[in-house]
Amino acid sequence: MSNGFDESVLDELIRVMKKINIYVFCSQKQIPLLINYFNVKHKCNWNLLTWHKTNPVPACKNKYLSDTEYIFFAREKGVPIYGEYKTKRTYYVTPLNTKEKKLYNHPTVKPQEILMNLIVNSSNKSDIVLDPFMGSGSTGVAAIKNDRRFIGFEINGEYFNTAQNRLQNVGLQEVA
Known part of the structure; x- marks a missing residue:
C-alpha cells in the first residue's frame, strides 16, 4: 500500500x-x-x-x-471519449455539497454535475458503470439518470442503506 x-x-x-x-x-x-x-x-x-x-x-x-x-x-x-464540448471540462469550481453531506450522512459526497459529465464522456446508454467504493450512491444516481446500468459496492452498512434508498428513488427497482 x-x-x-x-x-x-x-x-x-x-x-x-x-x-x-x-x-x-x-x-x-x-x-x-x-x-x-x-x-x-x-x-x-x-x-x-x-x-x-x-x-x-x-x-x-x-x-x-x-x-x-x-x-x-x-x-x-x-x-473513445464521448460527450460534447460542455461535458469535457477538466476544471470544475463548485462549493462542497454540504446539504447532501448532511442529508446522506457521508463525508465525501461528489457533485452530480461532475459525475454526470464523467459518465457521459466515458460510456454509452445501457453500458455498465462500476463504483467499487459507492459511499452514499452519487455515482449510481448519475449513471441511472444517464440511462446507464450501475453496479456499486460499499462495505459500510449505513452508507450502503443510504445508497440503496437513493438508487430506488431514481428508478432502480432492485438493489442487493
Whole structure:
C-alpha cells in the first residue's frame, strides 16, 4: 500500500473491465502512483481533472488549504471519449455539497454535475458503470439518470442503506 492506495485494488478493477476506462478521485500524493501504474505499467492515456471547492474546510495549519480534489482519468489507447464540448471540462469550481453531506450522512459526497459529465464522456446508454467504493450512491444516481446500468459496492452498512434508498428513488427497482 502506498499513500493510502493498494495497487491490488487497481489490478482487480482492470481484471473486470473490458478496456481500461477509469476515474479515480485521489489526493495529490497519489498522482505519481497512478501515473506509474496506468501510464508506465499499462501504457494508458491519462488526464488530470480538478474540482476546486469554493468553501473548503478551513483546517490548514502548516499546509495549503484542501480546496482542490484531483480526478485521475486513465483509458486504454483506442477507448473513445464521448460527450460534447460542455461535458469535457477538466476544471470544475463548485462549493462542497454540504446539504447532501448532511442529508446522506457521508463525508465525501461528489457533485452530480461532475459525475454526470464523467459518465457521459466515458460510456454509452445501457453500458455498465462500476463504483467499487459507492459511499452514499452519487455515482449510481448519475449513471441511472444517464440511462446507464450501475453496479456499486460499499462495505459500510449505513452508507450502503443510504445508497440503496437513493438508487430506488431514481428508478432502480432492485438493489442487493
